[in-house]
Amino acid sequence: MPLSTQSQADIDQYILIASLDNARNLSNILKAISFRDHAIFNATQNGLKVTVEDSKCLQANAFIQVGVGGQLTSFKTQSQVCVCTALRMCYNGYGYPLTLFLEEGGVVTVCKINTQEPEEPIDFDFCSTNVTNKVILQSDSLKEAFSELDMTSEVLQITMSPSHPYFRLSTFGNSGNAHYDYPKDSDMMELFQCTKIQTNRYKMSLLKPSTKALALSCKVSVRTDSRGFLSLQYLVRNDDGQICFVEYYCCPDEVEEE
């Protein structure tokens, strides 16, 4: 395929080369987190991590395994990436644009996107040892709930408890309030580890973008830590069976402990 006609010399100048045969998966994942204009791309040996942040309260990360060659590098660029069938992403290093080679049906499109200084992504300091409550649900049941959520509510309240109501999503809108309860023994509940009752509210506007990632995913893990910070991790399995992760961190609006 035409991408392979790049000469070795061309390839050597890049510090990062990431290749995908089918870029649609990347495209979908990126769309799932592109709620802001800019994203931070972080490439490691393990793959590509793309980070988008909003108002210091919300952070979304997408982890994509791509064939990666090159060194550790990080840059910031436009998050709206247009991709078609085959993609090679190349980066010369600091100051250079991100070069995308897109190939479809023998036609190669070269796209250069300017890069900027990346800011340090916020460290939400969310570590597994601090996790108070954790559930893993099959996404289907959450998808329906999220599509029905009352958008006139400013917050989404999440209650997690070792006893009833176990896992509850609540909204407080113009017409009244609504609660979606998932019992711990539901067959949609793959894992239920709640140590103490916690109720936290998160701004609906911050969580709304996560529904895109939810739509792509097959499973989601919901965790809260002792401060009430929320971590949503979505497992996305693409057509080739490859697994990608998208995670959202969100800080609480208020902390209520019952």
Add this chain to the structure above:
Amino acid sequence: MDCVVTGGNVKVLAKAIHSLSRIGEELYLEPVEDGLALRSVNSSRSAFACFLLSPLFFQRYQAASDQSFRCKMPIKSVQAVFKSLASLDRSVEKCRIQLNSEKSRLTITLHCKHGLLKTHNLSFQDCESLQAVFDKESCANVLQAQPRLMVDTVLHFPPSLDEVNLSVSSDRVWLRNHVEDDADSLRAMMTELCLSSEEFDHFAVGTQTSVTFCLKELRGLLVFAESSGLPVSMYFDEPGSPVILSVTDSVLEANFVLATLSEDSHPKNHVNSDTKHPDTEQPPDDFMSDDMDSFLIAMETSELPGPSHAPASPPRPSNNRKHSFSEEEALAEGPPNKKFCSLFFGSVLPTSSQLPNQTMQSQEVLASDSEDENQTETS
């Protein structure tokens, strides 16, 4: 109040609500002994719809302990409870509607598959009973057709069309779009469909007549009828009297009451398609001058149909907010030049034993709540 709906009836309930949302913006809910009445009326009071779900529709039906509970709430809030209409029958096993009187909330709980429980606590307003006055039995003309026939017929009219004219003779029915008698009529496109009496399950034309009513509101009923597969009955009389569309089965009864244009000089026979344009439409504005007086007379002489039964409680004078139609009732005594909208309503449910003039008096009582509405319409 505590009612439980199970199985396929949950979807029927949801469809009834969606159907009512095509009429008005508020849902009036009243649990009575005969069943749960869900009603709606449009802002100009020219269209009214009522679904009466009998106790047999429910797995459990318990009307309010204080018989006079009734409430209204924005219909969008209730629609939001039944949002994913398509998947309702797959996902919802049971729906429970309860009144939480201490908190003034109506709680609708959906028990779904996989143990998921959706609870909606909706706030409501107290209201007067909403009941249009109509009597199907006294209508001269009755047609009944399969919903498919009506849907296919109505399909030929653009969605934006407001009014449609229905004319009947002894063996035919014409449906045509209604065009105002002004400059536009020269440019208007006329559509006319003619159906033979054989296409109808029941065809009883007492008097050849022609009535004009609003199509938009009719579509709400057709959607419901089509999904339920139940035949649609139409009851109508002369222009000015409302047309009543009805869908009934053993556990529910739906009535859509639509006002019609009353045209005093309108020829009753609109048989020939040559005379396409109704001559002399008397009203200068769209909606007819309303035959309020003759309607009130009809109230006196006709029986009120089943669903209008309610305990004979005296009108509650002051614990509800001002209602525009209670004002209109008070104005009922004035000259009948209001839009045909305000015509049907008895603000408080009169029992058949109450004399109409008593009803009028009670309406006056209600009127005293509102600001002095003595701008009695005079044109």
